[in-house]
Amino acid sequence: MxxxxxxxxxxxxxxxxxxxxxxxxxxxxxxxxxxxxxxxxxxxxxxxxxxxxxxxxxxxxxxxxxxxxxxxxxxxxxxxxxxxxxxxxxxxxxxxxxxxxxxxxxxxxxxxxxxxxxGLEQELLFPSLGLLVSGGHTHIYFIESPLKFTLLGRTLDDAAGEAFDKTAKSLNLPYPGGKLVDDLGKQGVVDKKIFPVPYVNNDNLDFSFSGLKTAVATYVNNHPDLRLAAMGVPDEGSEDSKISEARKNMLASFNYTVGRTLEIKVERAIKAHRGIKSLIVAGGVAANSVVRSVMADVAKKYSIPLVLPSMHxxxxxxxxxxxxxxxxxxxxxxxxxxxxxxxxxxxxxxxxxxxx
Incomplete structure (x- = not known):
């Protein structure tokens, strides 16, 4: 066929x-x-x-x-x-x-x-828990087969990918900003106190990243030196090293916060659904290094294989x-x-x- x-x-x-x-x-x-x-x-x-x-x-x-x-x-x-x-x-x-x-x-x-x-690259095992993280959606599914998906949790307002793009935009980083936020964040040090982990003090599997977007905007407004004077990629050769370091630390902390949010909800879903044979993570934000690392840790913790598509x-x-x-x-x-x-x-x- x-x-x-x-x-x-x-x-x-x-x-x-x-x-x-x-x-x-x-x-x-x-x-x-x-x-x-x-x-x-x-x-x-x-x-x-x-x-x-x-x-x-x-x-x-x-x-x-x-x-x-x-x-x-x-x-x-x-x-x-x-x-x-x-x-x-x-x-x-x-x-x-x-x-x-x-x-x-x-x-x-x-x-x-x-x-x-x-499934183009490896065997898919069912039932699976599926985490879809993209610019428009952050969903958790119980997947019984390629034709039977049950939605367990969804974004109530802004998706994770939207938060990445708006974070980049607040710093005058070019669109689409997700990869640059990830790359610069890899060079920074996480401060877990900078941003609140959003919408986790509940017992559901839904997401909300609007509060995190607001927290980022507030932080940048309080630290305007982090914002580039013109849209582009930071030039470390001409920029003050302290500003460059502070921006990387901020982005490292942002990446951590998104990863931690996803981790809490996915673990909650795994505990609530017995017999999960694999964890599938997909969507544009699944290319983020922190998301991939955090989900690998979750899969290892619950002794199930992590299914990640190739970057492309x-x-x-x-x-x-x-x-x-x-x-x-x-x-x-x-x-x-x-x-x-x-x-x-x-x-x-x-x-x-x-x-x-």
Missing amino acids: LCLGIESSCDETGLALVKDGKLIAEKLASQIDVHAVFGGVVPEIASREHLRVLPALLRELLKEQDLTIDDVDVVSVARGPGLQGCLLMGLNFAKGLVLSCGAKLVGVNHLWAHLTAA LCTDNGAMIAYAGYLMAKAGCRHDLELEAIPRGRVVPTDWICEG
């Missing part, structure tokens, strides 16, 4: 081919440079970029593999959650391909695809959509041409048609 995956939920245009569960080729067009000047993603611009690059990426992908669209058995597409206009670009492109070649159409839950992406599979990509679509099609699931895009804020329905 050859499955084509299409990802266009935000600012990355990804296409990939998965054959019988194995990734054979992928293409990715990033819009980071386009949106960096605005300090964040502009939805209309993102939608137009998807429309512009999708046909070219598909031609390149098929040509390099000496394939035609008629060789594709399944077209899987991210149907949500995401930016409405961006999702529609990918969804309509997928429907057009299905009409032209007769392949099956599968609409993929973008969030679930993140959590099953590691943490961010939005076509491979995860192709693989999730393959798993759904293999189970006999598909959609018809009435398939709808589901924007962020709405629950993606399990409205697939089952065959056999």
Whole structure:
């Protein structure tokens, strides 16, 4: 079975081919440079970029593999959650391909695809506990199979990735700021008293990072010398060493605080659900070194394997959509041409048609 995956939920245009569960080729067009000047993603611009690059990426992908669209058995597409206009670009492109070649159409839950992406590299054991940490979502799932996810906890306001980006922006670090916050924080010393660990004095599995964002903004306002005069990467050769050190310490403390928050909630979830066979951590923030280290410690503490996708599979990509679509099609699931895009804020329905 050859499955084509299409990802266009935000600012990355990804296409990939998965054959019988194995990734054979992928293409990715990033819009980071386009949106960096605005300090964040502009939805209309993102939608137009998807429309512009999708046909070219598909031609390149098929040509390099000496394939035609008629060789594709399944077209899987991210149907949500995401930016409405961006999702529609990918969804309509997928429907057009299905009409032209007769392949099956599968609409993929973008969030679930993140959590099953590691299956391209290693065996997934179920039931699993899944932690999804991205720019728009911080969710904990009980995962019984690639098609059965139960949401245990979610972000009530701002996600962890949003806190990373806003922290970077408060210091005049360029967008997207997550990697730079991580890299500079590695060079600093953690002060556990700088920032409060947010929304953990309760008995639930939900998250809230709005308070941490406020704490960061307050700290930077009280220490304005930490903010760069112009947006860019700190130049240690010309900057006061004490300021550079203080900024790194602040970011190390911020990374620690996010990691500690995730640790508390994930441990709480593991204790509440017996029989967990693995811990899956996915999403853009899963590339953060502190998050990866903390989750490794949690998995070791409870004697379960930690499942982490490779760095390139943490961010939005076509491979995860192709693989999730393959798993759904293999189970006999598909959609018809009435398939709808589901924007962020709405629950993606399990409205697939089952065959056999």
